[in-house]
Amino acid sequence: MRVLLLAVILIAQGPRLKAAQSSAAQFLNLGFGARALGMGEAYSAVADDISSVYYNPAGLASGTEGRELSFSHAFHIQDTAVSQFAFMRRPYAAAITYFSAGELEGRGPSAELTGNFTARDVAAQISRGFKLGAFDAGISGKVINQKIKSSGATSFAADAGLLYRFAGTPYSFGASLVNFGTRVKFEEESFSLPLKFKAGAAANFPSPGLLLALDLEFPDDGPAAARAGVEYKGLDSIALRLGYKTTASGQRDAILGRGFGDSASGVAGMYGFFAGAGFEYAGFKLDYALLPYGDLGTAHRFSVGMKF
Numbered sequence: 001m002r003v004l005l006l007a008v009i010l011i012a013q014g015p016r017l018k019a020a021q022s023s024a025a026q027f028l029n030l031g032f033g034a035r036a037l038g039m040g041e042a043y044s045a046v047a048d049d050i051s052s053v054y055y056n057p058a059g060l061a062s063g064t065e066g067r068e069l070s071f072s073h074a075f076h077i078q079d080t081a082v083s084q085f086a087f088m089r090r091p092y093a094a095a096i097t098y099f100s101a102g103e104l105e106g107r108g109p110s111a112e113l114t115g116n117f118t119a120r121d122v123a124a125q126i127s128r129g130f131k132l133g134a135f136d137a138g139i140s141g142k143v144i145n146q147k148i149k150s151s152g153a154t155s156f157a158a159d160a161g162l163l164y165r166f167a168g169t170p171y172s173f174g175a176s177l178v179n180f181g182t183r184v185k186f187e188e189e190s191f192s193l194p195l196k197f198k199a200g201a202a203a204n205f206p207s208p209g210l211l212l213a214l215d216l217e218f219p220d221d222g223p224a225a226a227r228a229g230v231e232y233k234g235l236d237s238i239a240l241r242l243g244y245k246t247t248a249s250g251q252r253d254a255i256l257g258r259g260f261g262d263s264a265s266g267v268a269g270m271y272g273f274f275a276g277a278g279f280e281y282a283g284f285k286l287d288y289a290l291l292p293y294g295d296l297g298t299a300h301r302f303s304v305g306m307k308f
Contacts (some may be wrong), residue, residue, distance in 0.1 A: 038276020
């Protein structure tokens with residue numbers, strides 16, 4: 001109970017977070033699975049499946065009993081990749097995220113070649129949901145390890161969340177504070193984790209098969225942003241998804257290459273938009289999400305899952 005009360009206090013402090021220096025472990029901002037990403041990650045008030053382990057652990061407190069496995073892989077931009085595995089048996093869940101930056105070219109003080117090297121990040125976490133009166137609540141503990149060439153660093157973090165579903169209505173409200181933890185220290189320099197507070201609302205209308213969601217997020221290392229997502233399940237086992245995230249104009253111009261004479265176009269130029277689709281049959285799920293990144297390219301996320 002003391003841990004849960006601490007989580008509530010931390011969540012209440014979320015809106016006071018202010019932009020600071022750049023954070024380490026940015027792979028923690030790459031999302032989880034394909035369903036939530038297809039909805040623009042407007043998920044803190046949805047949190048009704050295994051993705052709760054990432055977006056709001058309060059979603060583990062209630063829901064359909066049974067076990068669920070999920071594996072996700074992203075062909076990310078610039079030859080990077082993200083792989084994720086999660087197991088859920090409410091109210092418990094565990095997940096592992098592995099990020100690979102691929103092979104990088106090493107240079108010395110005079111720009112001479114020193115040989116290629118690799119960089120990778122790993123995060124492992126255990127989560128649990130609780131009942132807190134009329135609220136669902138949850139907390140996660142994480143171990144984060146980063147390695148660049150021969151240098152490595154380990155840090156520890158926690159997530160906490162609350163979720164309230166209005167009985168007899170399609171509406172829900174959720175909030176979470178993620179990546180609250182120790183600093184990441186490489187050699188003599190240390191950096192904070194990407195601390196973020198999120199709050200959102202969702203409306204799930206089973207009859208037409210429509211889910212609407214809206215999130216506001218306040219990161220410690222950047223400007224606030226709004227996320228919106230929609231999922232349509234009226235096509236018999238098939239789901240269609242769209243999402244959008246607001247972005248500061250300067251960041252958007254830089255990613256799209258505006259002002260450099262070669263602005264991104266086509267799908268890649270739709271930075272800030274998300275799209276996805278899913279198929280579910282007899283407990284088996286297959287999901288896909290498309291994420292445009294402007295001049296950096298387009299990322300593709302695939303997920304497979306099974307309930308048993």
